[in-house]
Amino acid sequence: MTTPYDVPYMERTRLYYEAQGYTTPYHWAHHDDTPFSQLTKSLPQSRVGLVTTAMPDTEQGRAERKLYSTPSRPVPDSMFTLGLSWHDTVTHTRDVGSFLPIEALLTIESEGGIGSLASHYQSVPTAYSQRQTIEEDAPAIVDLMNKDEVDVAILVPL
């Protein structure tokens, strides 16, 4: 039995791309300060938004990695994850509930643990360009969530 350790994903990624002949290593954003907002309502009164890195399993979602806003109901029975970085030699993404908690949140909503699940969830591409994320995708998600009257958000990267 090997001793558990936190997988050094940044180092593994750097070495993996280096082995593929990419000479400029990817630089993840790094910040000294992290923003923090307090909840303004209790969870049983809050509307919960949801963001995933998986794309909708539609003709368009499979063809183009970009921001999508998709109705939360009906619960999707598949999502498009091909081409994303996940551990495909040891697991799979056929169970949407293992990475997108729509069904769980609808149950919690029915039990009164949250006010409601947002009408739509967002798929955000894991873009190479941080500018794309900060200047285009993130502001668009805020607009979508504000229109949906979202109070708090759960973000689940694959």
Next chain:
Amino acid sequence: MSLVARYLENSGIPTVVVGSALDIIEHVGVPRYLHTDFPLGNPLGTPYDREMQRQHVDMALDLLDKASQANTVSRSPFSWQGDAGWRDDYSRVTDANRAALAAAGEARRAKQRAMKKTNPKQQIPMP
């Protein structure tokens, strides 16, 4: 995804990230993070284990509710029950796959050059 969390938080929407890449998320810095020690792809737990997945969502909501400062990290008590060697396996470069990776990189760059010609705005995927 961490950058999206930061942007939402700055816009007044409190967030919690649930994920399995601790080093990346801590490097970027997010307000609240639930770390689940699972292979990438199943951050909410074992496929089809609804009870475990539900507990992870409950933990995420609890963190959202109770965290009082930025960079609050919580760890799930659950662990991957599959192959114990999964940590060593992810994106490993070895003598056995080195040549194949170099060839795959070259093929990928050729594909990207072709994609750029047809759609200059196409995103290049990254983890």
